[in-house]
Amino acid sequence: SQELEQSPQSLIVQEGKNLTINCTSSKTLYGLYWYKQKYGEGLIFLMMLQKGGEEKSHEKITAKLDEKKQQSSLHITASQPSHAGIYLCGAEGGGSNYKLTFGKGTLLTVNP
């Protein structure tokens, strides 16, 4: 079964700093999703990546899927307190198995 490892598990940054969260898969990634979650609440969809080398940006958040499609990174530029939360990567299993498998999440704290 596919496993996703996120690093770091937690991150504390000063407002205005850049940061990167990584998601590494044990298998080829067919569809990679990034979500943000406030503790105990639902997941907010950020981005979906499918093609090797694909890069998407939304506001100050950029996500990339590497060429070999086994790793994705999420980069936040000039972090703000509103970026704080838990970032989760989720991956489709490929073929007819398109349920999402999730990493354990990265807890981001942004200090003002």
Next chain:
Amino acid sequence: KAGVTQTPRYLIKTRGQQVTLSCSPISGHRSVSWYQQTPGQGLQFLFEYFSETQRNKGNFPGRFSGRQFSNSRSEMNVSTLELGDSALYLCASSLFAGGGNEQFFGPGTRLTVL
């Protein structure tokens, strides 16, 4: 367009009872997936429904079941509740079943089993 809604938001039950959770997908979305989130196991897939048919199922005991109605609304049921069933239950909707579909999540139902 309204997002995914889940009811109830919070629920407290005792061991041995059963519970039914409801999910209304985004208008026009026909696929609904259910997930369980706990501190220890993280987010785990329960099942997916499309056009009233279960398309995928995760590794959960038969006490966990679900269904989808013709209007795409979905319910999940947990019978004979155990303490370990305490979790945040999330549903997600997408336009179609299959890969490459953006999945949008609801706010979740927080179930506490005493």
